[in-house]
Structures are given as structure tokens and as C-alpha cells.
Amino acid sequence: MAKSSNRVSGTAQLDHRARTARTAVLVDQLHAIVQELEEMHPGRKFPLDGHLVGSIGEAAAEALVDLRLVATSSTGVGRLCG
Numbered sequence: 001m002a003k004s005s006n007r008v009s010g011t012a013q014l015d016h017r018a019r020t021a022r023t024a025v026l027v028d029q030l031h032a033i034v035q036e037l038e039e040m041h042p043g044r045k046f047p048l049d050g051h052l053v054g055s056i057g058e059a060a061a062e063a064l065v066d067l068r069l070v071a072t073s074s075t076g077v078g079r080l081c082g
Contacts, residue, residue, distance in 0.1 A: 020063040027056060 030048060037046045048056075062069050 016063070020059075023056075023059050023063075 034046045034048060038044065058069055061067055
């Protein structure tokens with residue numbers, strides 16, 4: 001599979017890497033919060049689902065496959081290839 005070209009400037013690339021790393025930290029925190037809530041409320045589930053999971057997936061795809069996301073609720077496709 002051919003790798004797409006990287007059109008991101010050096011500064012923007014650093015911002016992108018920092019944003020990706022911070023996203024990973026925040027997702028880990030979400031999982032910890034869910035676990036704590038489920039321990040506090042036995043028998044009750046607090047799933048990460050719906051819109052939140054879709055948005056996290058888009059952020060992951062942006063980082064992993066060199067995509068540039070467009071604004072939410074845009075007409076047409078939801079991303080542009082690098």
C-alpha cells in the first residue's frame with residue numbers, strides 16, 4: 001500500500017503529534033472513569049458509545065492514516081486524504 005504524502009508543515013506536524021498523544025491520554029482517562037463508575041454502581045454499565053466513540057475513531061484515523069478531517073456536519077465526505 002502506498003503511503004500518502006505528508007503535506008503538513010513542521011510546526012503543524014508537531015502540533016498534530018502532541019494532539020494525538022494528548023488524545024491517547026484522555027481516552028485512557030475515559031476508560032479509568034468508566035471503570036470507577038462501574039465499581040461504584042455494581043450492575044450498572046457506563047459504555048463509551050455513540051457519537052463519542054465515532055469522534056474518537058475519526059481522531060485516531062486522522063493520526064494513523066494521514067487524513068485531514070473537515071468540520072462536523074459538512075456536506076459530502078467527512079475527511080480528505082493527506
